[in-house]
Amino acid sequence: MFKLGLLTAAGYLVPKNGLSQVASGGLPVSPPTTPFVEMMPVPPIKETLDGLDPPPKVMPQAGEGRTRPHQALEMFPPVRFAEVHQREALHSFHPELPMQTIWGFDGMFPGPTHVCRYGEPYLVRNHNDLPEDNGGFGLPSVSTHLHNSHTPSESDGFPCDFFEHGQFYDQHYPNVLAGFSKQFPPNGDPREAMSTLWYHDHRVDFTAQNVYKGLAGFCLLFNEHDTGDESTGFRLPSGEYDVPMLFADKVFDPEGLAFFDLFNLDGIIGDKLTVNGKIQPFFPVHPRKYRLRLLNTGPSRFMQLALSDTRRPQQILPLMQISNDGNLLPRPVEVESIHLSVAERVDVIVDFSESAGRSFVLLNRMEQINGRAPTSRIMPVGASDAVMRFDVVLPPVADSPPLPEHFYDLPPTNANSPEVVARRLFRLDRLQGQWTVNGRIFDCETALVTPREGTAEIWTIQNTSNAWQHPVHIHFEEHQILTRNGQRPSVVERARKDVTRLGFGETIELFIRFRDFLGRYPAHCHNVVHEDHAMMMRFDIVP
Amino acid sequence: MKTMTRKTALAALAVAPVFGYLATRKTTETKPATRPIRREPFRAGYFPNVAMQTHEGKTVRFYDNLLKDKIVVINFFYSRCGGLCSPVARNLAQVQKLLGGRVGRDIFIYSISLDPGHDTPAVLREYARNRGIGPGWLLLTGRPEDVELLRRKLGFTDPDPVVDRDKSQHAGIVRYGNEALQRWAACPGEAKPEWIAKSILWMDWPKAMKKGA
The missing domain is CATH 2.60.40.420 (Cupredoxins -  blue copper proteins)
Structure with a gap:
């Protein structure tokens, strides 16, 4: 307790952690900030319209940057x-x-x-x-x-x-x-x-x-199951109890302005964690269930999140994980912590109903000292980075019903099914400081592979390095991991995903379908610094 | 004990704005004045003003003479690099053609030798002659410690010390930027020359600042 209080009062995440890279280059270390002084905002819902002027057209219009016709505008006219x-x-x-x-x-x-x-x-x-x-x-x-x-x-x-x-x-x-x-x-x-x-x-x-x-x-x-209304369908917490939380880590210069290290190609680690645009905010909650939608936007940080009682820090509040990359799991799974690489999303149900008057700090326990990869160390609770704090201080209100036992089944992933028409290997590598996929440099104009629409493929992705880790994102359809280093992955990781973390020297085998639409899509590392330095490949879905 | 007092105070603060719950967002609607670009801290952090020798035999200051107010393209190479550096050099020669008369006017290409002990101005002059390197593209050498400082500051490094010691590993990346705008990025040197040229033009002056316009 004492240690946690001391560290957070200092205003740094953990002074010994996360700073070496910028400090050694003579680059800024953020000014201290007092934690938990501002409430976490919730982004407003975007207002929708019944139409646009001029109305959308299949072909690009004057002033529009689009270069290709809409392929499905007439099939799915916008409402x-x-x-x-x-x-x-x-x-x-x-x-x-x-x-x-x-x-x-x-x-x-x-x-x-x-x-x-x-x-x-x-x-x-x-x-x-x-x-x-x-x-x-x-x-x-x-x-x-x-x-x-x-x-x-x-x-x-x-x-x-x-x-x-x-x-x-x-x-x-x-x-x-x-x-x-x-x-x-x-x-x-x-x-x-x-x-x-x-x-x-x-x-x-x-x-x-x-x-x-x-x-x-x-x-x-x-949809009709996950309805956005806790009195219908899966009856998940809704409205003000359904809270999106966007994490982004940043560095601020001595004047307090956000600083981006433009000469760093390894990856960027901020010494300030923000949630919905605020550094270490607090969030008052009612003693009831909440759906928290957790998203790590990076640029390069891997997170491991846990909720710790401020009075009894060793007491970790269990979380019900209900989704993986935004896709509801077959069933809720109780976990003590949530792993989030850049661009991964996890929805959790947190039950504050027994916790009136208490506060919980959301901790990031993953140690990471540079933008290349986390260390393998999970930090002790008392030495972890405080991301934000929940204060169960709002009056009691009606709670949402208990969680359903079942959400959606997983689509089948039978490697011997006739829909599987190709197996491909992608090696993530590095050559003379340039990222490559199968030895090739990213090119906007050239597809590395061309899967056929209406088929499935099995992709093996290899991280050849023991110095770098890569959260790999494949656009378009969700994929399912069949094996991680030859082993069947955990029940959570087996579910549908669109970002898959490749640890040191790891090999992932995944099942992916290409249905309904045609054209170019990328697959890339979502450490966005790696992505920007061409750790990307283009695939074209062809008829 | 002090820590506890502070935490208690913060908890009290946390409770206060509860009734403002719905007014969760405050982002100003007014358009901010464009922030004056603060070049000094940026220069101090990244661009040591070291003396360099060009293949033309001139002594120049890295920041004052090579970067300031210019759109620049920077890569590292060395003359004995052989086949490993050739694709990038060939690409940059194409890029120079594609950018036409702007190279030497407001766009400059700098190739810095990682082997300054060997790559004297005379060696670089010979290298330039053999490869048809035109005006506005300078091959640079300097004191080894200055070259090393530049390499580190400009981020041509590898976290693995073994890889970092291998000069050829730093010859693959091409940086480009606009010093006045503090706009910087990088691309693989083995990308298509048309793509590299296009990338460099993303650094171009906004209409209002266009030189000679």
Whole structure:
């Protein structure tokens, strides 16, 4: 207790941890900030519209940065619309740091939360109003990826489909389940439902800078089971009890302005953890169940999160993990901690009902001293980084019902099924300081592989290094890990994912389908610094 | 004991704004004035103003003469590198052609030798002649400790000490940036020359600042 209090009062995460890289280069160490002085904000829900002027068209319009026709606009005509402006704004990360310029969707960090429903196609008119004369990190040229929706290629935010200052881009989200066109017509495979998505800039070579500058937010996708209403369907905590939490670690210069190390190609570790844009905030809660949607946006940090009672720090509050990369698991699983690589999402149900009057610190127990990989050490509770604090101080209210015992079954992954038409090997490697996949450098124009639409493949991904770790993200359909280093993975990790961590020297074998839409998609390391230095490959889904 | 007092005080603070729960977001709607670009701390952190010798035999200061107010392309190489450095050198020669008259006007290419003991200005001059290196592209050498400092500051390093000692491992990356805008990025030197040239132009001056416009 004493140690925890001392460390957090000092305002650093852990003074001995996470600072060596920047400190050794003569680069900034963040000024101290007092923890738990500001309430964690919850991003507002994005308001939707009944239409747009001019209306969206299949072919790109005047002023639009899109270069290809919409392939599914007429099949899934949008019933809801939104208009988003990416722009500069002033933001406060902490009351003891100055107001400063960020880039945000609608001028906010995190951006507004899009709330979508399966069966309700959605179209977002996405404007690039970022300043052309930006100084410092960030490039006012963008491509927005909705991670990891079942989106046609031209709306997916392919890194090289970027658009410039003054342009807009209509992004069409059919909100349809995978497999709708052939295997499970007309509505797709219900086992492929997704819940917690996020959107972020994906501009080739500048993703790390632009996301660090604030271009990220949540998108929640509901259906008839995960309804967004705790009195129906799975009856998961909803409304103000359903809380998205976006983690981002940052470094601030001596003047307190966010600093991005533009000359670091290894990966960037911030010494300040922010949650929904605030450094070490607090969040008052009622004594009842909450659904927390946890998202690690990096740039490069691996997290291991646990909730510890401030009065009895060794007492870890159990969490019910209900999802993996935003996909509901077959059943809730009780865990003591949550592992999050960059871009991974996990939804947990936390039950504060027995905890009125108590406070819980959310700890990051993963030791990481540079952007390459975490050390293998899980820090003791008393020496872990305090991310934020929950205070169970709000009055008692009605609780949501007990959790269901079952969500969705997993889609089958039979390697001998006729749908599996190819096995491929991808080796993540490094040559003369350049990242390579199978010895090749990323090229916007060239697909490394061309899976056929309507088929499945088994991919083996190898991390040849014992010095680096890589959270690998494959766009489009979710995949399932068959083996990790030849072993069957844990029940949680076996479920559908879109980001798979490759530890030192690890080999992953996964099952992935390519259905419904055609065109180019990337697969890449989601340590966004690695991603920006070409640790990426393009695959094209072909007829 | 002091810690406890502080925590108690913070807990009290935490309770106070509870009734403001719904007013959770405060981001100003007003457009901020463009922040003046603070070049000095950036320069001090990354760009040591060391003396370098060009293949043309001139002595120049790294920041004052080579970076300040320019769009620049920087890579590391060495003349005895052989086949390993050739693809990047060939690519940069193409890039120089693709960027046309701007190279030498407001865009400059710098290739810094990792083998300064061997790569004297005379050796570099010979290397430049054999490869058709034109105006606006300088091959640079200097004191070994200065070259090493530049390599570290500009991030041409590897965390593995064995790899870091292997000069050829630093010859694959091409950095590009606009010093005045403090806009910087990097790409693989073995990317297509058209792509490298396009990347460099992402650093171009905003319309309002365009030189000669």
